[in-house]
Amino acid sequence: MNVIAKPDALTSQVVRHVDKSFDWDAFPSNRGYAELARAQMRYIGAGGSPKVGEPGTIPPQHFTLSLIHKPVGNYAACHAHEIEESFLIIAGVLVVGWERDGEVCEVKLGPKDMILNARDVGHGFRNDGIEPVLMSISVDVGKPLPPRYLYHPKLGTDPALARSFGAAPGRTIPFDPHGDHPLQQAMARNVIRHVEAPAIREAAGFQRRVYVGPGGVESDTCRKEMWGIPVGCAVKPHARPVEEALMVLEGNLVVGWEEDGVAVEKELGPRDLVFHPAGRPHWFRNAGIGPCTAWCVVGEAGGETVRFEAA
Numbered sequence: 417m418n419v420i421a422k423p424d425a426l427t428s429q430v431v432r433h434v435d436k437s438f439d440w441d442a443f444p445s446n447r448g449y450a451e452l453a454r455a456q457m458r459y460i461g462a463g464g465s466p467k468v469g470e471p472g473t474i475p476p477q478h479f480t481l482s483l484i485h486k487p488v489g490n491y492a493a494c495h496a497h498e499i500e501e502s503f504l505i506i507a508g509v510l511v512v513g514w515e516r517d518g519e520v521c522e523v524k525l526g527p528k529d530m531i532l533n534a535r536d537v538g539h540g541f542r543n544d545g546i547e548p549v550l551m552s553i554s555v556d557v558g559k560p561l562p563p564r565y566l567y568h569p570k571l572g573t574d575p576a577l578a579r580s581f582g583a584a585p586g587r588t589i590p591f592d593p594h595g596d597h598p599l600q601q602a603m604a605r606n607v608i609r610h611v612e613a614p615a616i617r618e619a620a621g622f623q624r625r626v627y628v629g630p631g632g633v634e635s636d637t638c639r640k641e642m643w644g645i646p647v648g649c650a651v652k653p654h655a656r657p658v659e660e661a662l663m664v665l666e667g668n669l670v671v672g673w674e675e676d677g678v679a680v681e682k683e684l685g686p687r688d689l690v691f692h693p694a695g696r697p698h699w700f701r702n703a704g705i706g707p708c709t710a711w712c713v714v715g716e717a718g719g720e721t722v723r724f725e726a727a
């Protein structure tokens with residue numbers, strides 16, 4: 417096959433970070449509350465924002481994917497969803513709280529750490545750090561319902577109580593995987609620390625750390641993994657029965673498709689994303705001079721079905 421570089425179907429499924437803009441008005445319920453301000457950049461679907469169908473954003477199937485920027489000192493009011501939602505930290509340190517009956521368990525998450533917010537569990541987040549937080553949020557359904565706010569200044573919640581996600585003084589519990597409080601135990605099942613997640617070494621020459629799926633957080637919706645792809649690693653064409661998204665976090669990655677018997681390739685840099693539709697044969701290789709780290713979201717639960725082969 418020849419590799420060509422003309423406008424193609426792959427181009428329409430690559431979202432470049434520099435082609436997107438952060439939206440400071442993505443969440444109408446935050447309007448008028450400076451301490452709740454955050455910015456969203458939509459890659460796949462609209463997530464929890466009502467701004468669906470935006471040009472340049474890929475229509476969602478089984479999940480959405482966006483970036484969220486949270487300034488120092490700001491928080492997101494405690495709310496719940498009908499579906500699971502993951503926060504993957506890219507930069508900074510984020511405090512995430514889970515609330516139940518006026519008690520809140522808080523965890524601090526750093527770069528490449530993730531929490532899968534369980535269905536119908538009240539959750540909020542806050543940036544108590546010294547740098548903005550950048551994270552990738554995926555909701556595990558194409559078009560989620562609007563969030564149900566549990567503690568929000570607009571509901572008349574006291575501002576201090578809203579900032580602590582609904583915990584009155586003395587009712588905040590620290591995250592502890594060995595703690596015996598039900599909230600601690602529930603949260604511990606849904607937090608993945610990057611450095612603690614086991615690395616699966618693929619014979620094709622890269623490694624996968626399962627965040628959501630068998631070996632990681634249990635889920636019946638989507639699988640989410642962190643891939644480490646060394647320089648020179650190349651994987652043969654493969655396809656899935658569902659969609660897959662890859663967002664590069666570090667390094668560069670060449671991704672390719674077969675289109676009518678012709679090979680088409682694009683190189684992705686940090687915070688660029690490719691969306692592989694169901695059934696589309698695709699491949700990747702690291703043609704750069706440093707390792708690539710990529711966040712992978714697959715639109716089905718269960719274990720990996722692809723047999724990766726070195727190219």
Ligand SMILES: [Fe+2]
Nearest residue numbers: 495497501533
């Ligand atoms: Fe949420």
